[in-house]
Amino acid sequence: MTEITASACCSPTCCSLDISGVDQERLVAMFKALGNPIRFEILKFLVAHPGCITGDIVDYLPIAQATVSQHLKVLREAGWISGVTEGPARCYCLNAENIAWFREQITQIMS
Amino acid sequence: MTEITASACCSPTCCSLDISGVDQERLVAMFKALGNPIRFEILKFLVAHPGCITGDIVDYLPIAQATVSQHLKVLREAGWISGVTEGPARCYCLNAENIAWFREQITQIMS
DNA sequence: TGCATTTATCGTATTTATACGATAAATTAT
DNA sequence: ATAATTTATCGTATAAATACGATAAATGCA
Numbered sequence: 001m002t003e004i005t006a007s008a009c010c011s012p013t014c015c016s017l018d019i020s021g022v023d024q025e026r027l028v029a030m031f032k033a034l035g036n037p038i039r040f041e042i043l044k045f046l047v048a049h050p051g052c053i054t055g056d057i058v059d060y061l062p063i064a065q066a067t068v069s070q071h072l073k074v075l076r077e078a079g080w081i082s083g084v085t086e087g088p089a090r091c092y093c094l095n096a097e098n099i100a101w102f103r104e105q106i107t108q109i110m111s
Numbered sequence: 112m113t114e115i116t117a118s119a120c121c122s123p124t125c126c127s128l129d130i131s132g133v134d135q136e137r138l139v140a141m142f143k144a145l146g147n148p149i150r151f152e153i154l155k156f157l158v159a160h161p162g163c164i165t166g167d168i169v170d171y172l173p174i175a176q177a178t179v180s181q182h183l184k185v186l187r188e189a190g191w192i193s194g195v196t197e198g199p200a201r202c203y204c205l206n207a208e209n210i211a212w213f214r215e216q217i218t219q220i221m222s
Numbered sequence: 223t224g225c226a227t228t229t230a231t232c233g234t235a236t237t238t239a240t241a242c243g244a245t246a247a248a249t250t251a252t
Numbered sequence: 253a254t255a256a257t258t259t260a261t262c263g264t265a266t267a268a269a270t271a272c273g274a275t276a277a278a279t280g281c282a
Contacts, residue, residue, distance in 0.1 A: 010161040014207035015214075017155045024151065032146025036270090040139050044128045050121040054229060067271050069230055074269095088228045088279040096125035103126075103221040110214040147240090165259060178241050180260055185239095199249040199258045 015110040023105070026079070030102055033078030038063065039071050043080060046094050053089040126221040134216070137190070141213055144189030149174065150182050154191060157205050164200040 019027060034040055038061065045060055046052070054072065058065045072092065075081045079098035083090045130138060145151055149172065156171055157163070165183065169176045183203065186192045190209035194201045 010204035011207035013158070013161070014205055014210050015158065017151075017158045025148070028146060028148050028151050030146075031142050031151075035139060035143025035146040037136070037139050038270090040128075040135065040142075047124070047126065047128045050124070055227095058229095063270095064272050065229075066231080066273075070270075073230085085229095085279090088226095090229065093121035094125055096122035099125050099221055103217055106214055106217045110210055149240090166257090169259095174240095175242055176259075177243075177261080181240075184260085196248090196259095199256095201259065 017109050019105065019109050027102070027105055029078050030080065030098075033074050033080060036071070036074075039075055039080075042068075042071060042075060043094065046081060046092060050093055051091050053086065053091055054083075055089065057092070128220050130216065130220050138213070138216055140189050141191065141209075144185050144191060147182070147185075150186055150191075153179075153182060153186060154205065157192060157203060161204055162202050164197065164202055165194075166200065168203070 034043070041061065042057060045057060049056060054065075054068065057072070058068045061068055072081070072083065076083060079095055079101075081092055082095045083092045085091075145154070152172065153168060156168060160167060165176075165179065168183070169179045172179055183192065183194065187194060190206055190212075192203055193206045194203045196202075
C-alpha cells in the first residue's frame, strides 16, 4: 500500500465520510436522484410553487407527462419530495425532513 | 396554476435552492458522480488512505482495473478528487477545495 | 351510470452508464 | 535499448436511465 505524506499531494483531512450501512445507501440514492438536471429543476420549481400539482410541473417542463411522472417517482422514492392525493390530482411538496437529514449528513461527513 | 396554502400539504420553506447557471451544473455533476455506491466507496477509501495510488484502489475493490480507472475519471471530472502523477503511478487525493465548495453550497441552498 | 380530468403505468425505442479484456502509453529500472 | 510496472484508453457487451405515445386507473362531476 502506497502511503505518502499528506504534504506530497494531499490537503489535510477535509472530511470524514464517516457513514455506513443503511444511511450510506440512503445518501447515495439521494445523490443519484438529484444528479439529473431535470430533477433539480423540479425541486427548484417546488420551492417557488409549493403544493402545485403534477400538471403544473408538466406545463413548466419541455418533456412529456409520462416522463415527468417517472422523474417525480424517482424524487419521491429518494425522499426529496412527497405527494399528497388531492382529488384526481396529486399535490407535491419538498420533503423538509429528508432534506434536513441530507443537509445534516453533508455537514457532518464533509468536515 | 394550483397554489395551495403550505398547511395543506407542505412544510414551511425548508430550502431556497437559490443557485443558477454554471454553479447549478457543477453541483448537479457532483451529485451525479457521487450517486454511485462504488464511487462513494472510493471516496471513503481515500479518506483512510490519502495519497494512495490507483493500484491500491484496484486491490481494494472487487472490480477490474479498467473499471476503476473509469470511476476515477468520473470523480476527477466532477471535482471530488485530484490525481498527481508520481512516476508511472498516479497518487489520488480528495479535492478539499471542491468538497468544501460543495458543502457550502448545500448548507446555503438547503436552509 | 357515464364522462371529463388527472396521473400512473405499460410497452418500447434510444441513449447513457457500467463492466470487462486487450492493448497502448508513460515511466522507471536494468 | 529492453523489460517491468502502472495507468489510461479502446472496443465491446450488457444493464440502466431517459424519453415517448398509448392506455389504464382513480377521482369528481353531470
